[in-house]
Amino acid sequence: MPDIVPCGSAQRELDAGELLSWFDVHGRDLPWRDAGVSAWQILVSEFMLQQTPVSRVLPIWLEWVARWPTPSATAAAGSADVLRAWGKLGYPRRAKWLHECAVVIAAEHDDVVPDDVATLLALPGIGSYTARAVACFAYRRPVPVVDTNVRRVVARAIDGVAGPGSPAPVRDEAAVAALLPDDDVAPRFSAALMELGALVCTARNPKCGVCPLSSCAWREAGYPASKAPARRVQRYAGTDRQVRGRLLDVLRESDGPVTRAQLDLAWTSDTAQRDRALDSLLVDGLVEQTSQGLFALAGEG
DNA sequence: GTCCTGTTAC
DNA sequence: GTAACGGGAC
Numbered sequence: 001m002p003d004i005v006p007c008g009s010a011q012r013e014l015d016a017g018e019l020l021s022w023f024d025v026h027g028r029d030l031p032w033r034d035a036g037v038s039a040w041q042i043l044v045s046e047f048m049l050q051q052t053p054v055s056r057v058l059p060i061w062l063e064w065v066a067r068w069p070t071p072s073a074t075a076a077a078g079s080a081d082v083l084r085a086w087g088k089l090g091y092p093r094r095a096k097w098l099h100e101c102a103v104v105i106a107a108e109h110d111d112v113v114p115d116d117v118a119t120l121l122a123l124p125g126i127g128s129y130t131a132r133a134v135a136c137f138a139y140r141r142p143v144p145v146v147d148t149n150v151r152r153v154v155a156r157a158i159d160g161v162a163g164p165g166s167p168a169p170v171r172d173e174a175a176v177a178a179l180l181p182d183d184d185v186a187p188r189f190s191a192a193l194m195e196l197g198a199l200v201c202t203a204r205n206p207k208c209g210v211c212p213l214s215s216c217a218w219r220e221a222g223y224p225a226s227k228a229p230a231r232r233v234q235r236y237a238g239t240d241r242q243v244r245g246r247l248l249d250v251l252r253e254s255d256g257p258v259t260r261a262q263l264d265l266a267w268t269s270d271t272a273q274r275d276r277a278l279d280s281l282l283v284d285g286l287v288e289q290t291s292q293g294l295f296a297l298a299g300e301g
Numbered sequence: 302g303t304c305c306t307g308t309t310a311c
Numbered sequence: 312g313t314a315a316c317g318g319g320a321c
Contacts, residue, residue: 046318047318049317049318050317050318050319051305051306051307051316051317051318051319052306052307052308052316052317053308053309053316053317055308055309056307056308088306088307088308089306089307090305090306090307090308091305091306091307091317091318091319092305092306093305093319093320094305094318094319097319097320124320125318125319125320126319127318127319127320128318128319129318129319130318130319147317147318148316148317148318149317203315203316204310204311204315204316233313233314233315234304234305234314234315234316234317235313235314236306236307236308237312237313239305239306240304240305241304241305241306241307242306242307244305244306245306245307248306280304280305284305
């Protein structure tokens with residue numbers, strides 16, 4: 001019998017055996033998937049993997065968990081060193097939130113990462129995806145883990161459309177919950193779904209020729225193109241985001257506070273934009289001004 | 302919905 | 312050159 005989704009309509013199934021067999025052979029050997037990796041180290045990997053490909057996360061994660069293996073070790077580090085270790089992973093607010101997470105877990109949770117979705121959701125920088133990923137991969141809770149890869153796989157294999165429609169992660173969580181095997185392979189099933197989306201069922205140029213799924217609604221419908229309007233492009237060059245990156249580069253490379261003049265050299269083409277970027281870094285708490293009027297990474301010294 | 306980075310693929 | 316990529320906070 002097909003599983004019943006909350007809206008009451010029958011939902012197509014996905015063969016867990018096919019998916020898991022494929023994952024056994026083709027899944028990447030990523031260090032945060034190894035046995036014995038702690039919940040905190042898995043949480044760190046999930047923070048880093050938000051918006052950032054595995055290849056860039058790997059070296060930073062290895063260095064990071066060796067240096068700060070527990071929440072309390074991370075909390076004891078200054079946030080400036082945490083921002084430096086984050087390097088050019090991007091979206092440095094994540095590094096700040098990760099440090100704040102460590103402080104809260106060390107102080108309020110006995111240095112133990114919470115194991116339930118609701119408690120995890122209350123931590124800074126942890127949203128629905130990360131809360132579920134930690135509960136599932138660190139504590140083997142059979143909760144649906146829905147990232148953009150999973151949403152795309154479900155849209156195609158189950159719903160027969162090219163990609164997820166308007167943002168409705170709650171609906172996708174229900175759909176994945178209905179697909180989830182109810183035994184202890186749920187965490188491997190979720191990892192395999194994400195891996196299929198990352199390696200085979202990719203956004204562009206999906207490799208349908210090597211897909212392990214014998215049943216796919218999108219294939220059976222003849223690969224209909226997306227009806228959604230083309231997504232807005234998110235530029236980088238010339239944006240405030242790039243300017244913020246340049247300013248942080250200067251501060252990361254400096255051992256201590258720098259003058260405003262040194263910082264100004266990081267972006268000279270548009271001084272109003274540079275001022276706006278610096279102001280936003282101060283507002284975000286990533287940069288602080290010293291009593292002498294110098295600028296430093298937050299938590300320096 | 303808008304804003305946050307930086308790299309890689311094309 | 313430029314487009315694609317992606318969770319969370321607001």
